[in-house]
Amino acid sequence: MIKLKRVVKVKTFDVEGTVCVGRKKPEFLAVAQLAADFGRPLSGKDVAEELLGGLPTQIGWRVIDRCLSLGLLEKDNNNQAILSEIGRQMLEHKEVLVPEEGIWRFYYIIDPIIDEPFVHFTKLFVPNANDERKNLRNKNGSIPSGSELPENLKRLQDKDRLTETVKGNSFKVQCLSGKGEYGQDGEISLILSWNENELSPEVILSGEIDILPSRYDDKPSVLPLKKTIPSPASFNGISYNDLWCWLASKGEKTVEEEIITWIEKTGGRIMPISFSDTNEKDRINMIADLQIPPMKHQLCGEFNETSLNNIRMVPRTNEDAQQWLEWLQWRSIDAYTLPEQITHVAEILKEKFPYSKTEPLDADELLEKALNNFTDQRSRFLLAPYDLGLWR
Amino acid sequence: MFKPLKLSRIIPVTQPLPPCWMEKKEFFIQKDLYKSNIFCIGRDGLFRNALISAVDEAKEVVLAASFLFTDEKLSEAFVNAYERGVRVYVLSASETSLKNLGGDVEDFSARMAEEHAKFMDRIAGKALLRSAAHFHAKFLLVDPDYDFPKGYISTANFNKALTDSVELGIELSQQQTNELASWFSYVFWKESEHELLERGRLSRVKEPPAEPVEPLNEKIQVTTRNNKSLRTTIQSILEAAEKEIIISSFGIEKENLITELLVRKAKEGVAVTILTRPRPAVSEAVKLLESAGACVIAHEKLHAKALVTEKSAMIFTANIQAHGLDTGFETGVILSEDQRISLREILVSWKDIFPWHFANSASPKDHLGKISLADSSLKEGVLEVIKDFPVILGDIIADSVLSFDKTADPEFKAPHIKNFPQQITYTWTVKPPTLPLGAVEKFENYSKEITDDKGSIKIVTEKRPFIPPVFEHKGKAYVVVEKESDIEKATLLSEKFKAKVVVK
Numbered sequence: 001m002i003k004l005k006r007v008v009k010v011k012t013f014d015v016e017g018t019v020c021v022g023r024k025k026p027e028f029l030a031v032a033q034l035a036a037d038f039g040r041p042l043s044g045k046d047v048a049e050e051l052l053g054g055l056p057t058q059i060g061w062r063v064i065d066r067c068l069s070l071g072l073l074e075k076d077n078n079n080q081a082i083l084s085e086i087g088r089q090m091l092e093h094k095e096v097l098v099p100e101e102g103i104w105r106f107y108y109i110i111d112p113i114i115d116e117p118f119v120h121f122t123k124l125f126v127p128n129a130n131d132e133r134k135n136l137r138n139k140n141g142s143i144p145s146g147s148e149l150p151e152n153l154k155r156l157q158d159k160d161r162l163t164e165t166v167k168g169n170s171f172k173v174q175c176l177s178g179k180g181e182y183g184q185d186g187e188i189s190l191i192l193s194w195n196e197n198e199l200s201p202e203v204i205l206s207g208e209i210d211i212l213p214s215r216y217d218d219k220p221s222v223l224p225l226k227k228t229i230p231s232p233a234s235f236n237g238i239s240y241n242d243l244w245c246w247l248a249s250k251g252e253k254t255v256e257e258e259i260i261t262w263i264e265k266t267g268g269r270i271m272p273i274s275f276s277d278t279n280e281k282d283r284i285n286m287i288a289d290l291q292i293p294p295m296k297h298q299l300c301g302e303f304n305e306t307s308l309n310n311i312r313m314v315p316r317t318n319e320d321a322q323q324w325l326e327w328l329q330w331r332s333i334d335a336y337t338l339p340e341q342i343t344h345v346a347e348i349l350k351e352k353f354p355y356s357k358t359e360p361l362d363a364d365e366l367l368e369k370a371l372n373n374f375t376d377q378r379s380r381f382l383l384a385p386y387d388l389g390l391w392r
Numbered sequence: 393m394f395k396p397l398k399l400s401r402i403i404p405v406t407q408p409l410p411p412c413w414m415e416k417k418e419f420f421i422q423k424d425l426y427k428s429n430i431f432c433i434g435r436d437g438l439f440r441n442a443l444i445s446a447v448d449e450a451k452e453v454v455l456a457a458s459f460l461f462t463d464e465k466l467s468e469a470f471v472n473a474y475e476r477g478v479r480v481y482v483l484s485a486s487e488t489s490l491k492n493l494g495g496d497v498e499d500f501s502a503r504m505a506e507e508h509a510k511f512m513d514r515i516a517g518k519a520l521l522r523s524a525a526h527f528h529a530k531f532l533l534v535d536p537d538y539d540f541p542k543g544y545i546s547t548a549n550f551n552k553a554l555t556d557s558v559e560l561g562i563e564l565s566q567q568q569t570n571e572l573a574s575w576f577s578y579v580f581w582k583e584s585e586h587e588l589l590e591r592g593r594l595s596r597v598k599e600p601p602a603e604p605v606e607p608l609n610e611k612i613q614v615t616t617r618n619n620k621s622l623r624t625t626i627q628s629i630l631e632a633a634e635k636e637i638i639i640s641s642f643g644i645e646k647e648n649l650i651t652e653l654l655v656r657k658a659k660e661g662v663a664v665t666i667l668t669r670p671r672p673a674v675s676e677a678v679k680l681l682e683s684a685g686a687c688v689i690a691h692e693k694l695h696a697k698a699l700v701t702e703k704s705a706m707i708f709t710a711n712i713q714a715h716g717l718d719t720g721f722e723t724g725v726i727l728s729e730d731q732r733i734s735l736r737e738i739l740v741s742w743k744d745i746f747p748w749h750f751a752n753s754a755s756p757k758d759h760l761g762k763i764s765l766a767d768s769s770l771k772e773g774v775l776e777v778i779k780d781f782p783v784i785l786g787d788i789i790a791d792s793v794l795s796f797d798k799t800a801d802p803e804f805k806a807p808h809i810k811n812f813p814q815q816i817t818y819t820w821t822v823k824p825p826t827l828p829l830g831a832v833e834k835f836e837n838y839s840k841e842i843t844d845d846k847g848s849i850k851i852v853t854e855k856r857p858f859i860p861p862v863f864e865h866k867g868k869a870y871v872v873v874e875k876e877s878d879i880e881k882a883t884l885l886s887e888k889f890k891a892k893v894v895v896k
Contacts, residue, residue, distance in 0.1 A: 336601045374477050380520050383479050387453050388577035390602050 002194040002201070002243055004303040007187050008114070010209060013150055014105045014124060015180030020071075020097035021123075022170030027051075028096050031063060032072045032087045041080030042073065070096055086172075089161050097161065097172050104176075105183060106153060107166075107209060111190065112301045113232035117152055119165040119205065120223070124212055146179030165227050166209060186210055188225060192303075196240050200231040234299050244269055246297065247308055251290040254316070262314065266355065271311045275320040275327070278313065283327055286313050286352060314355055321356030325349055329361055330369065333381045338390060339363035363391075394793055394873070394895050397822040402780075403804055404815045408753035409777065411679050413670040413690055415747050415762035422558055422693070428734040430707070430727075431561035433548055439561040440554040444469045446534045446542045450478045454519075455533040455576045457483040457721075462507035462551040467514050480519035483527050483579065483721070484508070486586060504551065516591040522584035523594070526720040529614075529709045533564075536573030543569030545725055547696045547709060558694040558742070560640075560735075562707045567611050568725055574607035575614050579721050583617060615710055615722040622710055622724045623717040626650055626699060629726075633662055633701035638739040640667035642695045643711030644677040650712045651677050658684040667739060669694045670748045675766035677712075678750050688750035689743050692770055697724075700739055705732035756814045763812065781813035785820035793824045793873055793893040794883060825894040827872055831865035833857060834889075858885055870894050 030051055035042050044061030052059055064081045067073040072087035083091075090096050100123065107120040156162070156173040163170055188207025194200075209223045245263070249256035254272055262272045271290060275283075282288035290308045297303070315321035328349045329342075339362075346360035361369070367386055370379035385391050424434030431439035440463070447454055447469035454473050461467060461484055470480045485508075515521060530546040543564035548554050564572065581600035589595050609621040630637060630653045637657055644651060644666065658664040664686035668674050678688045699706045708724025710716030727735060748764065762774045783804075790799040799822045806816060835855040842850050860878040862885055863870045869891030871882045882893045 335598065338601045341601060371477070374474075374479065377517070384481070384520055384580075385601055387479050388481065388580050389574060389604055390577075390581065390600060392602075 001196065002192070002240070002247065002306075002308070004192040004300075004306055006190050006301065006303050008109050008111050008190045008205075010107050010109055010119060010186040010188055010207075011150075012105055012107050012183030012185065013147075013153060013180050014103055014183050015149060015153065015176050016101075016103050017176035018099050018101045018174040019104055019121065019123075020099045020172040020174055022090075022093065022095035023098045024094070025070075025096035025098065028063075028067055028070060028072055029091060029094060031067045032083055032091045035073060035081070035083035036088065036091060041076060041078070041082050043080075070098065072096065086160060090170075093161075093170055095170050097170060099174055105212060107164075107186075108150075108152060109188075109205075110152070112299065113192070113203060113234050114190070114205075114229065115233055116162075116165065116229065118156070118162065119225070120167070120209060120211075121164055121169075121171060122211060147182055149176060149178060149180060165205060165229060166223060166225050183212075184210070192300075194240055194243065196244075198240075200235055203229050203232060205229060238299070241269070243297075244308065247292055247295070247306070248290060248311070250292045250295045251308070258316075266314070268312060271313045272316040273313050273320075274316050275323040278324075282313060283324060284331065287311065288313050315353065318357045321353045321358045325353060325358045326361055328352070329366065330378060333366070333378045336381050336385050336390075338385055342366060367391075394796065394824045396787070396824075397797065397799075398819070399801075399822060400817060400819040401801065401804065402815050402817050405756050405806075405813055408755055409751065409759070409763065409812055411675065411682075411750070411752045411766040412754075412775075413748040413750050413764040413766065414754060414759045414777070415764075415774070416749060417761065425738065427737075428728070428731040429563040430731055430734050430738070431563070432738050433554060433557065433559040433561060435555055437555045439544075439546070439548075439559075440465070442561075442563070443532050443544060443546075443550075443554070446532060446544070447473050449542075450476075450534045451540075452478060452535050452538050453533075454478055454480045455536065455573055456480070456519075456531070456550070457527065457576060458530045458546075458550040459485045459528045460504060460508045460549050460551055461511040462504060462549075463554055466550050466554075467511050470515055470519050474515075474518040480515070481576070481580065482515065482519045482521040483529075483576065483584070484512075484521060484523050485527050486523040486525045507551070512588055513591050516588050516593075521588040522580055522586065522597060523588070524583055524585040524721070526583070526715075527579075528716060528720045529723045531572060531576075531709075531723060533569055533573050533576065536570050541566050541569040541573075543572055545572070545707060545709065545723060547698070547707065553695060556693065558691050558696055560696040560698055560707050560738070562725060562727075562731070564725065565611070571607060571610060571612045572723060575612060575616075575723065578604045578606055579616060583721060611725065613706070613708070613724045613726070615717055615720050617719075620718060622708055622722055623650070625724070625726065626706065626708070626717070627653060629699060629701055629704040629706065630654065630657060632703055633657060635702045636663045636665075636700075638665040638667065638700045638736065638743065639712070640694065640696045640698045640739060640742070641712045642669050642697065643713045643716070644668055644674045644681075645711075645713045646676040646680055648677075648712055648714060648717070650717065651680065654686060655680055655684040658686040661685075663687075665689065665739075665743050667691070667694060667696075667742055667746065670750075670764055670766075670770055672767050672769055679752055679766060682750050682752050687743070689746040690748035690750065691742070691746040692748070694742075694746070698735055698739065700732060700736045705735045707735070756812050760814065776811040778811050778813050780815050780817055781807075781809055781811075782817045782819065783807055785818055787821045787823050789823050789825050791825065791892070792886070793895060794879070794886065796822065796824055825892060827863055827870050827894050827896055828865045831863035831870055834862040834864050834869065860885065862889055862891060868892065872896050 034050055042064055044057040047063050048055050048057045048060030071084055073081040074084035076082045103124045105122050105124055108117040161170055161172050186209055188205055191204045192201050206226045209225055211221045211223050245256050245259050248259050248271055258272055262270045287310050290311050293305050295303055315324050332345050342363045350358055350360050367382050370382040373379055422434045424436040424438040425432035426438055433439050444465055450473050474480050530549055532544045534542040544561055546561045548557055548559035553559055581604045584597045586594040587597045613622040613625045615622045654664055666681050666686050666688045668690050670690040682688050697708050705727040706724050710722035716722050756777050759777045762776050764770050764774050785802045788799055788802055790796045802820050804818050835857055837853050837855055839851050839853050842852055844850055860882050861872050869889040871885045871891045871893045873882045873893055886893050
């Protein structure tokens, strides 16, 4: 499992304009549904009979006019009302995009692995024109001239129906003023998790977003966010193995090419390592957690420090393997022992190094080591049986 | 005239003394001695120095066993040896067995147990120490099975006894050293209970990685769980003795095969000498041995265990007790003829100069001086056999002045005396009886002729005192004498009046 994380900035931009906001409007959706069911142009009679319980046909026509203005229906070449493409989408999402005018705050993230930058939008509450001017007045007392609309906001006006990340609300930007104001930035976490059995990683945005009031009696609030976003397009063409090798090479103990060579040699994700770079626990288990410092991927951007856990380790060279084997042999002496037991354990330990050429120490060599390291508490496990008659 | 008569009587005490240790007058000073590889331990520390030097010279291995260790110099030598790369192995008593020792063991106290624990702390991680409740043997082996092995068996624990107690040590031959090393190894693997892993941490020992081979008893005799060669060897040596047995042991049990054998040998006429320490724990055994004819001599610091007959000799670490000869880990070595002669010299000298001699029922006249009762410890108080104990009896009032010098002796009742006198001198005073208060003088009537005014002669009766005077009191008559010359008349009056002759 690969786990990566970074903090991303949530930028805000306040701008005046008309935004169609997805609302629950079952009465209009019913008209769209009727148009979809009929599969032909709707008449005022159809609506009056089917939906209005036999009210006059004229009322049916008025309903159709409203649906035309909401975009649920459109006029065909014969000037007859039929279900529009947007209407089909609204029907599908059971929402009607209702145009609303006002000052809007858009929350968006600019990040290489976030394809849909708009995480949220909200309509700001402005009590009156006087307050509005005060709000816009900067510290110097002059009314700011405003900032140009960010590019991604400009592009929004060309898009059909969109969905914001935080609440999943639909919206469509109908028109925006050319200028607006940048608001205060926030921060949230971007967490990328990739299970080796999955084709693509899962990306989660997690954190809190500060929300300004949208009604006069509202107070500023915090909106919790934890949403999985669609797999980023930037990961197309990157495999789990590619990312694993790249990350492992950032662990400062080996280079990517060497890792790839060992993977090809052994058929498994494996980490070649020098004996001197291992700690006691890793040497025993031959599995380690590789700590990776903060890194930057060419396509995916920067990530915080992370770790690759439970990596199988192999000694980088035969010398490393020999040192490692001898270390394990010494470590295995945890009770009084005899030459035949030493030989037996040596055979088992040697099998831990199938890719290296090693020669375990024999009993006499280990005894010599014990004599030279008599202060080592393990030495007694060899010296006592030797000195006290058991080493026959 | 009639003065009180002062009398005395000396009565020799014939009642034998209770079973006790009688102190001899000779003053014993333990001196260092080294002869025929035998060390007689003394204050100069000859044996202790030999042990320390051996450890200092160790090149490969040191094997040490002692019931308890507190000798600082020796433990320092162990640590120094370890720091030179010498492997040091130690067998000692378990802490539990040290704590369970009774107060009867005078060379050991709670302080010693504490010092033993300090020793363990000092060598933890440096020497490999194993302990068991039954480990009692004391020996030191240096570089066994290498070129220049050295070995010593000690009857002394490796503590202040190395200079302070009456102990023996023996330097072993190469073969003895190597054989004893095999026994050390065997017991290390087979009979140890705990192992000192680090300071303050004793853990239970696990099964050895292989079964050790039990050594043969060629030069070394032992007591282990499966081997009682020490007892059987002592038995054989005693059985073969025809003239003389001298045996030294700190502890001697009455109910023990060796004790029974010593009793039998003594009864058969073999000159049996027992050297021991005067303690209540040995009292039952020494009573039995002495009554069988053994000579029992003791010293309050004796701890040596050795045996000499006219044919053989041994130095060993076990007491004459089941815990030592039947159970425990003990060791001993049979001596060469030279060594036998040297050991005999030592033990005979001890016999001569040890301060305490045991007797079941000695006559007080045979000893003058300190004794210690067999069932009491020396600490509880030493008693004394004294020459004379004077007893002043009360005055005796004679029945009559007439029998003043024939007054019967008083009853000579022996008083309660803490010590034991050879004789008791009783003194008393015989006093003449006196006239009781309120006695009334008695007069005699007599007739006499008188001539009256008219010149006629008349016979009249008159009263006159008796000579010597006679008195009466409560119906009894008393004749009072003042001087010797009154006696004759007083005798007559006494007869006449059935009166008691008294003084005033």
